Amino acid sequence: MLSRKTKYAIKALLALSRKYEQGPVLISELSEKEMLPKKFLEAILLDLKNQGILGSKKGSGGGYYLIKAPADIMLSSIIRITDGPISLTSCVSLNFYERCDDCPDELTCSLRDVAKDVRDASLNILTKTSLQDMLDRETKLKKGRKKGKK
Amino acid sequence: MLSRKTKYAIKALLALSRKYEQGPVLISELSEKEMLPKKFLEAILLDLKNQGILGSKKGSGGGYYLIKAPADIMLSSIIRITDGPISLTSCVSLNFYERCDDCPDELTCSLRDVAKDVRDASLNILTKTSLQDMLDRETKLKKGRKKGKK
DNA sequence: ATATTAGTCTATCTAATTGGTAGATTATAT
DNA sequence: ATATAATCTACCAATTAGATAGACTAATAT
Numbered sequence: 001m002l003s004r005k006t007k008y009a010i011k012a013l014l015a016l017s018r019k020y021e022q023g024p025v026l027i028s029e030l031s032e033k034e035m036l037p038k039k040f041l042e043a044i045l046l047d048l049k050n051q052g053i054l055g056s057k058k059g060s061g062g063g064y065y066l067i068k069a070p071a072d073i074m075l076s077s078i079i080r081i082t083d084g085p086i087s088l089t090s091c092v093s094l095n096f097y098e099r100c101d102d103c104p105d106e107l108t109c110s111l112r113d114v115a116k117d118v119r120d121a122s123l124n125i126l127t128k129t130s131l132q133d134m135l136d137r138e139t140k141l142k143k144g145r146k147k148g149k150k
Numbered sequence: 151m152l153s154r155k156t157k158y159a160i161k162a163l164l165a166l167s168r169k170y171e172q173g174p175v176l177i178s179e180l181s182e183k184e185m186l187p188k189k190f191l192e193a194i195l196l197d198l199k200n201q202g203i204l205g206s207k208k209g210s211g212g213g214y215y216l217i218k219a220p221a222d223i224m225l226s227s228i229i230r231i232t233d234g235p236i237s238l239t240s241c242v243s244l245n246f247y248e249r250c251d252d253c254p255d256e257l258t259c260s261l262r263d264v265a266k267d268v269r270d271a272s273l274n275i276l277t278k279t280s281l282q283d284m285l286d287r288e289t290k291l292k293k294g295r296k297k298g299k300k
Numbered sequence: 301a302t303a304t305t306a307g308t309c310t311a312t313c314t315a316a317t318t319g320g321t322a323g324a325t326t327a328t329a330t
Numbered sequence: 331a332t333a334t335a336a337t338c339t340a341c342c343a344a345t346t347a348g349a350t351a352g353a354c355t356a357a358t359a360t
Contacts, residue, residue, distance in 0.1 A: 001234075004319065007250070027336075028335085056335095057336080058327045058336045060334045061328085064336085084151075090151065107295055109288075109291075110285070111157070113291065115152075118272050121272060125267050125271060134264065137264070177307075187350085190348065193349090196308070199307095206307060209304085210306070212307065213306075
């Protein structure tokens, strides 16, 4: 399950996506409009900045802003920053590989084999879904509901 | 990521699968041969029993045994017992549904929409992979390694 | 019967993680 | 200079993960 941290990050990033190239947005504004605990959000945004997703500006007229286009920021990148590994086991993680301390032989571990498949299936979606894609989905979902479609 | 609990459970269940219909196996035997902490394993096995996966017998000649065929026990069932939800968000969980406390509208939440896709992709594998499948994979992996294949 | 065996129940315990807050500090625009 | 707003340091409480100890109960062998 995604942590609150990750959900907050995604919410904030979606809000920043809607204001892409419209100048910095205040933490307090993000916090209020998106209903995110301010101090916690602070830490999250700082994290996203240090990982190269956001830029920031201090002083009046300052705030946070996307450093890349919403279409170039993938869900997988966000999750990895705030939650770490996406895979079921660390032994198949592409970005956080670690040997399972007790595993006698990785090459013949059937769980690892399945975990690999699950990882590929998940990443196939998460590395292809950008913030822009999510905004698009949102508008589609809203339209769909208005027209009473499912 | 899967918890240790889940990994231990899978290890133990695979061992019990190899001895399917050969009578009960001692906790202590499982613990030693599979290198699992005994007391922790005790709790896990009891859990699996209460969830209808294992049977048990007390007294001498007793132990734990599979109550269904290895081909009928799916990875998804095991993970759900020991780790809970498989999905990224509780709002798309088939077995542990819960509303996201802060979500203003589930029907137009784009994260939920993506989480649904990821859930389907993961479950497509996990509900189709049985303990028997894992044993089969294991032997295949062992053969493959002997012959030097990849 | 009773001693032995082996699962079950209750109760802890520690360490790590999660979610969150407070307050001082530093950079910047005016 | 001063107000603004991000950044840094330092906590803190609650929960979960991982694990152990010991009493209790049921079944079996002798």
